[in-house]
Amino acid sequence: MRKLLVIAVSIFTLVACTSKTETTEPKEENPTQISQEQNKPSQEAGCIKDSTGKGLKVLLINGSPRKNGNTYLALMEAAKQLEQNGIASELLQIGTEPAQGCIACNHCKKTGRCVFEDDLYNRAYNLMSECDAIIVGSPTYYGQPNGTLLCLIQRLCYSASNLMQNKPAAAVAVCRRGGATAVYQTLLMPFQMLNMPIVTSQYWNIVYGRDEGEAALDEEGLQTMRTMANNMAWMLKKIHNDTETPIREKEHKVTNFIK
Template sequence: MEVLLINGSPHSQGNTFIALSEVAKTLEREGIQTRLMSIGMKAVQGCIACNKCSELGRCVFNDILYKEVREALKSADALVVGSPVYYAGPNGSLCALLDRVFYSCSELLAYKPAASVAVCRRGGSSATFDRLNKYFTILNMPVVSSQYWNSVHGMREGEALQDAEGLQTMRTLGRNMAWILRSLHENKFPESEKPIMTNFIR
């Protein structure tokens, strides 16, 4: 089994990396393979709502980063997404990528356990945590929790190492993810109905 961890921070070795690495190390100790991808410094095309993905089976902007993430999702059994907090929300580049990936790769994501991690100086982590979890809960992905909301604090590079509670929360998240993966491995996915699409204008 393998977990894909996506680091949305432009600082590839910064505090978000430290938080995700704590999750990854715990998963590895539990016998789960991990793969960490850093996307924060890469140019990301946003979704233009062209709906071409429904025809092509992939995003119309078939750029290198998108292809790398899509390919990684094929072998991943679970997903962890980490982001720094910008104005009480996730990194914009990360959201631009996730908008495209979640809309065009739903068959690679449905029913896979997922978790989000927010890293901030002081506030905004719970709003970021909530925003990232929205991606998971629209695709039948079990959201893995921890002993507290999945956040770590630190501003300057390396300060996250001083957040003992935050790092413990990451380790608990890793153990919970491993437990859920093993539990799901023994069972079939639930039966699903064909989606009924409605809006507020009939």
């Protein structure tokens, strides 16, 4: 009887508290020395729930074409720490396909979706609607974020601003030597005009490394990731304990100086 009870409780816990850091990409074999399995968070996540009973989840976007590179390592460090806090995450890989930028057609203002319904955009949009926060990471390319990532983020923010409002956001920049602060600031810019609380850390969210895997040696950088994740978990718990969202003025004023 006791044995039966233990089994029943275990099944219930498994169902009620699904352990997840899902990866929507990549599906192919991992060619690098750092395997995704090695870096997957090991403990249960998704136990912390919102007012509807849904487990809280953070969207992680790896803005590097190197799917298991240093940006991936930095994001996984944050994911593991989120999981320690009972919060799940899902990774979206920017990949290596050509990117579509925003063409300012304003189609999304009428439909709520970008006119280009490519796979990457659709996955990002759907994940943003189901996730409660976002962490975007990018390698530093000539002192700038990866252009592919910027194409996606700009289209996502323009079309899905309603899904992003009030959700905590953090940026992570990875570099060999310099330019990461510019990347960090650039990544934060759209979030700062979508009423998204910015999650900070003990330092700017920067991790150092050049070749794939080198970021694992940047102890301070990885600690910065863990602190950021703890801060994000703390903020999410605070927000979802109190289901009220901040009051916003109904009319969004637009002041264009050139008529």
